[in-house]
Amino acid sequence: MIHIVGCNHGIQLGIGGFAALDTAEQNEQRAHFRALLEGICEGQAVQIVLEEDGAPEETAGEQIATQRNIPWIDINTSNEDKNQMGIPIDYVAGPYTEAQKNNWNHQRELFMVGKVNEHRGQNASLLIICGFVHMLPLADILEQDGTPIQTRNYRNLDWYLPGVFAEDY
Numbered sequence: 001m002i003h004i005v006g007c008n009h010g011i012q013l014g015i016g017g018f019a020a021l022d023t024a025e026q027n028e029q030r031a032h033f034r035a036l037l038e039g040i041c042e043g044q045a046v047q048i049v050l051e052e053d054g055a056p057e058e059t060a061g062e063q064i065a066t067q068r069n070i071p072w073i074d075i076n077t078s079n080e081d082k083n084q085m086g087i088p089i090d091y092v093a094g095p096y097t098e099a100q101k102n103n104w105n106h107q108r109e110l111f112m113v114g115k116v117n118e119h120r121g122q123n124a125s126l127l128i129i130c131g132f133v134h135m136l137p138l139a140d141i142l143e144q145d146g147t148p149i150q151t152r153n154y155r156n157l158d159w160y161l162p163g164v165f166a167e168d169y
Contacts (some may be wrong), residue, residue, distance in 0.1 A: 002116075002142055003040050004128045005152045006135030007033065010165030012053065014063040025164050032159040034060040036152070037127065041068055044125050050116055052076045052130040061129045075115035075128070077108050085111070109137045116142065 010026070011033045040046060041064055049065040049072045065072035079089050087104045088094055096104075112134065120126055130138060135151055143149045154160050 001044065001148045001150065002120075002126045002128060002139075003044055003046070003150050003152065004130065004135055004139050004142075005037065005040070005154070006132040007129060007154070008165045009052075009054065009131055012051070012059040012061065012129065013055070014058045014060045016058070023164075025161065029159070029161060029164050030060065032157075033154065034064070036154055036157075037061055037064055037129070040127055040152070041070075044127075046070065046127045047121070047124045048073065048119060049127045049129070050075045050119065051128070052112060052134065059129075061127070071119070073115065073119050075112045075130075077111050081111060082108075105133060106137065109134055109141060112138060113141050 011030055013022075013030060014034075037060055041049070046068075047070055049061045049070065051059060051061045051072065051074060053059050053062070053074045054076050062072045077085070077087070082089055082091075085104075085107050087107060088096070091101055091104050112130065116126070116128065116138075128138065132153070132155075135153065139149045139151050155162070
């Protein structure tokens with residue numbers, strides 16, 4: 001089973017790091033997010049955590065994997081990967097059409113699926129953490145081989161407060 005949790009990248013930050021500089025509201029949202037991830041790992045016997053992580057700080061997913069002594073893999077495209085794929089580094093906020101952005105997101109999703117497939121074993125329980133924009137496309141691609149997928153979008157949970165983080169995609 002593959003569990004995919006969509007997120008706002010600002011919520012991924014783990015305990016410590018720059019969190020001390022953030023608002024209480026931001027850190028409260030992060031605590032709820034961390035509890036969500038811990039619940040999935042515990043309840044679903046997750047064997048590997050794969051995460052779209054572009055920040056230098058340690059993420060909650062990375063910290064949980066370390067605590068559980070399971071592998072954590074960054075499946076994000078680096079700037080070098082983007083350059084090799086012909087994707088502008090600033091494509092998300094840059095002056096590009098929606099069609100271009102969608103195409104580049106799709107290229108990145110195929111890259112992420114490649115990383116997932118490289119690291120997953122037969123019948124392994126996986127947790128994938130990625131931006132909301134990638135959650136459903138990744139699920140669509142990964143379920144094509146018959147793998148059961150469960151997506152989780154915390155924006156419909158009681159604890160979620162919109163607007164706490166600048167980007168919500």
